[in-house]
Amino acid sequence: MTQDTEESVVDHTINALRAGIRDHSFAPGQRLIVADITRRLGVSAGPVREAIRRLNGEGLIDIQPNRGAVVRRFDAADIAEIFSVREAVEARAAELAALNIDQGDNRRKLDEIMAEAPDAEAEGGPRYIDHNARFHALIYEMAGNNKLREVAEGLTLPIYRMQFHQLMVRRSATTSARDHDRIVDAIRRGDGPAAFQAMRDHVRRSGLGMQEAVATKLNRLKP
Template identity: 40%
Template sequence: MSATVAPNEGVARGGTVERLVAGLRDGILNNRYAPGQRLIEADLTRDFGVSRGPLREAFRRLSAEGLLELVPHRGAVVRRLSYQETLELFQIREALEGLAVKLAAQVIDKGDNRSRFETMIQPIWSEAPRLSGAAYHDENWRFHKAILAVCGNAQLAELSSQLQLPLIMLQLSGAMTPAMYEDSVAEHREIAKAILAGEAEKAERLLRGHLSRAREIADTMPPSTFRT
């Protein structure tokens, strides 16, 4: 006879897994867990106050998203890209976001797009220095997410989400300096101005240039940065 699970127990477990997925995803995207880092089950069960079952289910979900790799005899490891994968994903990102930013500028005055976009990108106008990688990467992720959110193409936004393109910048974070963060923020502002002005071609050109310069950082990094 198979064991039965009380409805409330199943709901509670599902909520725990969702909380773990969200917490771990946030930690990875904000560089609290670095590319190549092994996630220790004993530490995480203690930190999150959960058992191993929900944690392993969260690992499986994040592996399906491409954020973790489940390695035999090592467990869950934050995905680390090879140099070739980094370049290929930058090519994909430039093509996808180039289209997204062009569409966003074209539809910025439809519905509530303008107000939503302005709300989502508000942090880029702050004059406070970006001194930490975690703060910069969160702002960077939100800015690029805002473009996808108002571009009017749900399939494009979903595809970009599946590829977990923010991982590229996390991999390069070790080579970035506060001056680079400020340059990137300045470029974000120019892209935003072009979108808000409805200048689709200019917005696309600026976005592609922005990502091209980010891609060049990979060439300055030692081979040990990347997975072989």
């Protein structure tokens, strides 16, 4: 097996585990047993171990004494901490995006993704989740600050792969889309402070929605 082939198997395994965590095939707190996953995915143990190691680094999986790898449980406190940092990071990215609006083809890219927004909002579900993720990724691209992007990826991956995200999105796609409109309006005008505040308000609102979704889900799970 070549190095490229081995890496593609690892990527396939990572994507399969992420999808399983997202759709509850692997439940919060469930142990991830290498032998079971190899049979399930038809891969060898090496890629499974590497996938678990990387997903542990992303915060999706915990390595616990005497239990090994388990799917991480997110609670309201986790969400509050993550979003408190995301407020500052994403707001700064939006501010920089506004200052960079006329660099390269930033304005065109922003117009293109916003042209998709009405259909994505109307369809909701996975399509809006994808649109939302690409919208925020574009803001970081326009910001042109790699360190901000690195910090954001560490905060965003656990959120956008976690079990409660789809529940939250179903409730708030319309509110999120209106927030995006305000953010984009400020960026198009090159108004850094307004873009900063609009993004900060958006992330704060999203965090509160996520915490509500977590609380709802956990209440349903109570005996």
